[in-house]
Amino acid sequence: MLQIPCPWCGPREDAEFDFGGEADIQRPADPDALDDAAWADYLFMRVNRRGVQREQWVHTAGCRRWFVVERDTVTNEILQASTMGRRP
Amino acid sequence: MQRYSLPHLIRRGLRGQRGWTRAWRKAAPKPSYDVVIVGGGGHGLATAYYLAKLHGVRNVAVLERGWLGGGNVGRNTAIVRSNYLWDASAHIYEFSLQLWEGLSRELNYNVMFSQRGVLNLGHSAHDMHGLARRVGANKLNGIDAELLSTEQIARLVPILDTSAAARYPILGGTLQRRGGVARHDAVAWGYARAADALGVDIVEGCEVTGIRAAAGRVAALETTRGEIRAGKVGLVVAGNASVLAAMAGLRLPIQSHPLQALVTEPLKPVLDPVVMSSAVHVYVSQTDRGELVLGAGIDAPTSYDLRGSFRVIEHTLAATVELFPIFSRVRMLRQWAGTVDVCPDASPIIGPTPMEGLFVNCGWGTGGFKATPGSGWVFAHTLAHGQPHPLNAPFGLDRFAAGALIDEHGAAAVAH
Numbered sequence: 472m473l474q475i476p477c478p479w480c481g482p483r484e485d486a487e488f489d490f491g492g493e494a495d496i497q498r499p500a501d502p503d504a505l506d507d508a509a510w511a512d513y514l515f516m517r518v519n520r521r522g523v524q525r526e527q528w529v530h531t532a533g534c535r536r537w538f539v540v541e542r543d544t545v546t547n548e549i550l551q552a553s554t555m556g557r558r559p
Numbered sequence: 560m561q562r563y564s565l566p567h568l569i570r571r572g573l574r575g576q577r578g579w580t581r582a583w584r585k586a587a588p589k590p591s592y593d594v595v596i597v598g599g600g601g602h603g604l605a606t607a608y609y610l611a612k613l614h615g616v617r618n619v620a621v622l623e624r625g626w627l628g629g630g631n632v633g634r635n636t637a638i639v640r641s642n643y644l645w646d647a648s649a650h651i652y653e654f655s656l657q658l659w660e661g662l663s664r665e666l667n668y669n670v671m672f673s674q675r676g677v678l679n680l681g682h683s684a685h686d687m688h689g690l691a692r693r694v695g696a697n698k699l700n701g702i703d704a705e706l707l708s709t710e711q712i713a714r715l716v717p718i719l720d721t722s723a724a725a726r727y728p729i730l731g732g733t734l735q736r737r738g739g740v741a742r743h744d745a746v747a748w749g750y751a752r753a754a755d756a757l758g759v760d761i762v763e764g765c766e767v768t769g770i771r772a773a774a775g776r777v778a779a780l781e782t783t784r785g786e787i788r789a790g791k792v793g794l795v796v797a798g799n800a801s802v803l804a805a806m807a808g809l810r811l812p813i814q815s816h817p818l819q820a821l822v823t824e825p826l827k828p829v830l831d832p833v834v835m836s837s838a839v840h841v842y843v844s845q846t847d848r849g850e851l852v853l854g855a856g857i858d859a860p861t862s863y864d865l866r867g868s869f870r871v872i873e874h875t876l877a878a879t880v881e882l883f884p885i886f887s888r889v890r891m892l893r894q895w896a897g898t899v900d901v902c903p904d905a906s907p908i909i910g911p912t913p914m915e916g917l918f919v920n921c922g923w924g925t926g927g928f929k930a931t932p933g934s935g936w937v938f939a940h941t942l943a944h945g946q947p948h949p950l951n952a953p954f955g956l957d958r959f960a961a962g963a964l965i966d967e968h969g970a971a972a973v974a975h
Contacts, residue, residue, distance in 0.1 A: 472868050473860070486870060490860040492814070511960040515812035515903050519801035521863050544815075545863045 476552045477530045478538050491527030493517055494539045520544060560756035563667055582748055583755035588762045588784050592620045594942055595780060595789040597767050597803060599623025601632035602920055602927065603795035604750035605935020606942070611757035614943035619759045622782060624766040628747035631797045634897035635928040636820050636842060636854040638833050640677040640738030641702055644693050647953035647965050648906065649700040654950055655933025656737060662932055668749030670741050671847070676832035677738030678716065682727045686838055690733045705734045718829060718885045726881040727839055740833060740844050746931055770806040777916035793918045793942050798863065798898030800921035807914050812903050812959050813922050816857040817867035817896040823889045825849035839878035851889065853879060857899060857925060867896040899925050904964035909938055910947045910955040918942055919956065
């Protein structure tokens, strides 16, 4: 059981949240300009990091807001959480 | 290779069980091989065996980071079946099931393949529509499949709660009688022994730390036991496919999750077939020793922690007890997890990569064990010929750009 520090609500157990995958994946500004390989890269290819990963969570059973968590995917240690839109 | 047989067993017995030899050599890596397989699990060892047996490629090494059979081949719930919906999946899993049927004889090693049947339950009208559709698709592909009524299921598995008042009412189900279970450790050991006998070097305790290319072609692997040159390399790993692919500058459409399983104390024989329910995500079978083997679902967050969360087990066990009230006081003995590499369409990737000479067989998600023999067979063909066999051609990495996904999420019998 993880304890997720929601930036608005504080630490809550992970049953209240849903996982939203890797953070910092931006939708291409002009999708029509992309070839199939570039579009597949955006849609499907992932770093799937073993180590500290920036990832998205949503506080489904709380404030219902999305935010970014830095978590070590090997130890599950959560290093920090921040609001959306702040890129490293 | 010391051939196992009843006379051999009796002779050894009369000599006090002395004179048994190792099932495979503890090989040290040579500087160079024609083919290097990364990953000494079931799929990797099967690949090496069929390369040596069917394609005459014997200058082969299998590199295993830990010990042989310590990964997902020894962590799954050992279920074998082939009742997949889509043609591409049905073909490769059915081919694999046919190999399972002769595997103990092929390897001269008892993998304890037991065709006790796999029963999939339906709990709603929607479930039943899906199951009926799958039975039809299976029959068109020559795969044995039967649609059962609630009464037939009650006779087959009397301990299921088939009453109308059940928390998860059972409206019917499907049965694949040729499905069943196998002893998963024996599959790894059997393939290792048979591959070793054909000259394959199985190198344990050898972790790959880098992939070196020359002129766009794979050239060598950097390992904790020195550099190993390779004509061709096959990455056959679970749980670290993305990490290894990144060493070759590749991105894969894979996300890694923990998947848990549990074993109970031994009971008298009480459950004949494997019973699975996709809707409540339960799958359970009883081993020859009497233990119940139960599998849970994956944890939603990606993780390499090899643990998984308690909440997921609790969910599975709550549903199991609703389906089988008789299990309510059975004690759990062990719980463990494996890391499963899941693709967006829940189908594997078996084929070439943009780097020449580098091939992948990975992304088997939650259901790779049943495919072990077929996966090794088609991947050996792919490595030997440099291009996929028709059975694995639909499973290429290029399908993600082409859009030809093989969507087995919910289309298979799910719950692997």
